Amino acid sequence: MEELPGALGTSPSLVLRLGQAIFASASLFFMCLEIEFYSYTAFCYLVTIMGLMVPWSLTLAVVDGYSVFVRHLPPQARVTAIIVAGDWVLSFLALAASCSTASVADVLLKVGVPYCSAKLCSRYRLSAAMAFLSWFLSLVSALFNLWLLPSL
Amino acid sequence: MEELPGALGTSPSLVLRLGQAIFASASLFFMCLEIEFYSYTAFCYLVTIMGLMVPWSLTLAVVDGYSVFVRHLPPQARVTAIIVAGDWVLSFLALAASCSTASVADVLLKVGVPYCSAKLCSRYRLSAAMAFLSWFLSLVSALFNLWLLPSL
Numbered sequence: 004m005e006e007l008p009g010a011l012g013t014s015p016s017l018v019l020r021l022g023q024a025i026f027a028s029a030s031l032f033f034m035c036l037e038i039e040f041y042s043y044t045a046f047c048y049l050v051t052i053m054g055l056m057v058p059w060s061l062t063l064a065v066v067d068g069y070s071v072f073v074r075h076l077p078p079q080a081r082v083t084a085i086i087v088a089g090d091w092v093l094s095f096l097a098l099a100a101s102c103s104t105a106s107v108a109d110v111l112l113k114v115g116v117p118y119c120s121a122k123l124c125s126r127y128r129l130s131a132a133m134a135f136l137s138w139f140l141s142l143v144s145a146l147f148n149l150w151l152l153p154s155l
Numbered sequence: 156m157e158e159l160p161g162a163l164g165t166s167p168s169l170v171l172r173l174g175q176a177i178f179a180s181a182s183l184f185f186m187c188l189e190i191e192f193y194s195y196t197a198f199c200y201l202v203t204i205m206g207l208m209v210p211w212s213l214t215l216a217v218v219d220g221y222s223v224f225v226r227h228l229p230p231q232a233r234v235t236a237i238i239v240a241g242d243w244v245l246s247f248l249a250l251a252a253s254c255s256t257a258s259v260a261d262v263l264l265k266v267g268v269p270y271c272s273a274k275l276c277s278r279y280r281l282s283a284a285m286a287f288l289s290w291f292l293s294l295v296s297a298l299f300n301l302w303l304l305p306s307l
Contacts, residue, residue, distance in 0.1 A: 045258035099254040106197035106255035107262050153305050
């Protein structure tokens with residue numbers, strides 16, 4: 004069977020997974036560091052989802068790395084189906100989280116200083132942007148694996 | 156070829172499309188009627204997306220209705236691919252819009268009266284809930300049509 008670049012066990016997939024993990028970690032970093040993020044539901048939700056995204060992406064990055072550098076793992080239908088399902092669910096959740104965070108940051112900036120200083124709001128926005136990038140890479144991974152699925 | 160319930164041209168699909176159009180219209184109704192929704196980006200975004208969702212769903216409902224009640228239309232690969240793409244894009248946009256609206260309504264309720272009375276906030280929330288239901292039905296349609304696609 005031909006190998007599809009971007010599907011599980013290839014080097015583009017490794018790059019995608021590392022990108023997801025890095026952007027999700029950056030989003031967590033900007034949201035959590037010295038901020039009381041738990042006063043807004045949307046921010047707690049973002050932290051939860053990014054906290055799921057990081058281990059998920061890192062685990063699959065390890066599998067990809069093993070397949071690329073150590074021993075090639077042939078794709079299996081059942082494993083790929085589970086990964087596609089997980090990717091789709093996580094990508095929907097990540098999109099919802101990043102959009103919620105971005106719009107809450109927008110409203111807080113409008114409402115003004117007692118709720119959000121300019122510095123704080125820009126950090127919320129950066130966090131939302133990183134979550135959005137992580138969502139995008141996760142969607143790309145999900146699409147590649149979904150494309151591979153019928154041929155297994 | 157076997158007919159897949161939920162794919163274009165079947166009666167379950169007609170029900171799904173009508174549901175999408177009704178929920179999207181309800182979302183628009185709760186958001187627009189006597190409210191100055193354009194002061195928040197998230198609400199403008201919701202109105203835009205639901206304003207796209209209504210004609211899209213109604214058009215496909217008409218096609219389904221024609222296929223069910225007048226003359227059966229066999230599914231075509233190219234048409235189905237376009238509909239799947241449109242459904243996926245609209246469903247992502249609708250998810251983003253409903254989550255943004257819900258989280259903005261949540262923050263406005265927290266911030267309090269000058270920005271949002273209790274009655275207004277409950278309308279924002281209802282609007283977000285309707286948009287969420289519309290997203291869900293749109294996702295179901297997209298999944299059914301995607302399932303049908305490889306067999307065409």
